[in-house]
Amino acid sequence: MSEAGPFSTDLSLFYQFLQSEKLFSKHTLDSYRRDISRFCAFLSGQAIAEWCAIDEQHIRQFVALVHRQGLGGKSIQRSLSALRRLFRFLLVNNRIKLNPAAHVRAPRSERKLPDVLQQQEVEHLLNTQSDEPLMVRDYAVLELLYGCGLRISELVSLNLTDINGLLDTTERFLSVWGKGNRERRCPYGGKAAIMLKKWLKCRENLVKQDEKAVFISNRGTRLSASAIRARIHKLSAEKGIHQRIYPHLMRHSFASHLLQSSQDLRAVQELLGHAHLKTTQIYTHLDFQQLTKTYDAAHPRAQKKKR
Numbered sequence: 001m002s003e004a005g006p007f008s009t010d011l012s013l014f015y016q017f018l019q020s021e022k023l024f025s026k027h028t029l030d031s032y033r034r035d036i037s038r039f040c041a042f043l044s045g046q047a048i049a050e051w052c053a054i055d056e057q058h059i060r061q062f063v064a065l066v067h068r069q070g071l072g073g074k075s076i077q078r079s080l081s082a083l084r085r086l087f088r089f090l091l092v093n094n095r096i097k098l099n100p101a102a103h104v105r106a107p108r109s110e111r112k113l114p115d116v117l118q119q120q121e122v123e124h125l126l127n128t129q130s131d132e133p134l135m136v137r138d139y140a141v142l143e144l145l146y147g148c149g150l151r152i153s154e155l156v157s158l159n160l161t162d163i164n165g166l167l168d169t170t171e172r173f174l175s176v177w178g179k180g181n182r183e184r185r186c187p188y189g190g191k192a193a194i195m196l197k198k199w200l201k202c203r204e205n206l207v208k209q210d211e212k213a214v215f216i217s218n219r220g221t222r223l224s225a226s227a228i229r230a231r232i233h234k235l236s237a238e239k240g241i242h243q244r245i246y247p248h249l250m251r252h253s254f255a256s257h258l259l260q261s262s263q264d265l266r267a268v269q270e271l272l273g274h275a276h277l278k279t280t281q282i283y284t285h286l287d288f289q290q291l292t293k294t295y296d297a298a299h300p301r302a303q304k305k306k307r
Helices: 005-020 026-045 056-068 073-092 119-126 133-148 152-156 190-203 225-238 247-262 265-272 282-298
Strands: 173-177 183-187
Touching: 005 026, 005 073, 026 056, 026 073, 056 073, 119 133, 119 247, 133 152, 133 173, 133 190, 133 225, 133 247, 152 225, 152 247, 183 265, 225 247, 247 265, 247 282, 265 282
Parallel strands: none
Antiparallel strands: 173 183
16 A cells, blocks of 8 residues: 555645644554555555545545445544545645545444453452562553553553652542543552552562653563553463453443443543543443343343243
């Protein structure tokens, strides 16, 4: 998938704009590059070499093509979002006169409810007596993923200066930089604090000079997201857990369990760092799904009579 030819200069300016002015994360920027590269490959196949030659019909043909190739509705929506932003940028900079992607919508797809762990499963996963430094680190990671609902990128980027109130239980929170470079405060509980203190003592014997990261590898440098995923997979397998355990599962479980207990959707939205309440509302569907299961299993009028 190439971005060569007459589009390359404008695309370079667009990506620079996203990075420097919109403060897009590397992850989001990489997603935009992939989506736009796929679109540029489509344009090449259509022998289109100018922005002004693209119309709404071309966008619809592109959507139909990637849908036939197996791309899901959510992924197509993300691609369209990238294209709309690109064409808005070109419009502002007088490279085109109309945004051809403005009114194109992705095909609908059934929204998949996220997986969550049961509370007793979380307790089993987080239960440890280990004093081995890397195991202590891994359990501290799990405590913060579940206790704060952090994204893996947020956890990886945590620095020592982001930890507040480790010695003061009245103001115990993490300063977290989330999507869109938005800062939020994430409170953490007593169990997470205990594990974090334990890890920070172990960290002193591993850390390289001037390393600011909270979580580091055995080489003393910032721990990567892929290393965290691998360690969590290994740890859960050793505990005999057959379900796939991954960082975002802990975030889903945090949100679901908190909403079940508090019924405060706005508070959960703030804690998760969601820009829009609609994103958080999927956890209300999970809560209702659990209520439905309980009803079907327990209510006498819900059970079918055996013949």
